[in-house]
Amino acid sequence: MFSGYDFDVIQRSLPYLFRDGMTFTVTLTLIAMSGGIVFGTLLAMMRLSSFRPLSILSGGYVNLMRSVPLLLVIFWFFFLVPYIGAWVIGAKDPIRVGAFWSAAITFTMFEAAYYCEIMRAGIQSISRGQVWSGYALGLNYWQTMGHVVLPQAFRNMVPVLLTQTIILFQDTSLVYVISATDFLGAASKIANRDYRLVEMYTFVALVYFIISYALSQLVRRVQDRIAVVR
């Protein structure tokens, strides 16, 4: 059945696939996750602010990001970031931003909108009494957030945050549109060069499945362990 196929191509290209491709994918995922959670948490705090302009600004940003296709955002940022960067630092020519950093910025900005909604739910899950109790001790807004609300909100939301990260991990494969060599991109190059499309894409699918499945099992374990006991 497999007589016409050459699965040996996988083994030959393993170092390239993982050293170049998977490293790119994982690094991008980790950067976008950390940046996205930090930025998303700030957005969530803005959205819940009683100061209307802040919550409108944040709400507008989140709704915009959530209603545009990711692919479009990747394109947009890839072509725009050099100009925006030049405008920010006052340079005359567009600055050079590699595919990697363009992707990192895009995914951070895009995922922040989703992490924001998760953190917003997390913050709202903390009772008003906890906030009162922080304020009553004399803590200011940032201290109450940092020591009382966010640690609990974050802990309540870890499973959902991780699930979103798994989606992010899969979505990073879209960087192929800006010719970045992520795991899928690397496999695609080999596949086209050696004309081994079926073999390579099957392998890629398998690897994505194994990693995502393992992570989602991890999420279930974590879920049971870290919930705050009250």
Added chain:
Amino acid sequence: MISIKNISKWYGSFQVLAECSTEVAKGEVVVVCGPSGSGKSTLIKCVNALEPFQKGEITVDGIPVGDPKTNLPRLRAKVGMVFQHFELFPHMTVMQNLTLGQVKVLGRSQDEAVHKGTKLLERVGLAAHKDKFPAQLSGGQQQRVAIARALSMDPIAMLFDEPTSALDPEMINEVLDVMVELAKEGMTMMVVTHEMGFARKVARRIIFMDGGRIVEDALKDEFFGTPRSERAQLFLSKILHH
């Protein structure tokens, strides 16, 4: 110490507080009682600006609470508050609950804060539980930790918002005992409670609220002797007969 003048508060068009005025002098214990929904919890939360109010003026130690220029965190640090549902921080140990405010707000060193925390835990009889998390304690123990936490800031006055109404009956006394002791030491206290035994024992004045208004504001003996309003008489007869 605490002066409340003509406070009115609305939630939308619904008025929760109407022209409330009273005073709590230094060292005085004032009990606020009344049926649920009468605005007593809201009133006490207005005192340290946890609830905003639209009209009137509250001053604590001479500082106007409603003034936007007032440094609220600094003012609140001087006023201890104990809540109905304890509101200990569930992700921190008992000792961390007691040191957080001392270190972050008062700028004490960790050692100083732990030292003070230990003394207060001994005082409420919970020194052995300092490394436990709130969820590992009973309700009465949690509320005693909450009182110790409020005291860790060396407050000039204490506010209690129904401190025993979420407790099982057998735990009420251990909390009241701590409060009685505190009152006897001369702490200025404003206490929202239905515990009339406590009121009889340590209160100097009783405030009775109904429908967002202060209906009665009288010395303890006067209040229990001859409450003037019919509403207060009815309320008393209901809660004293069991």
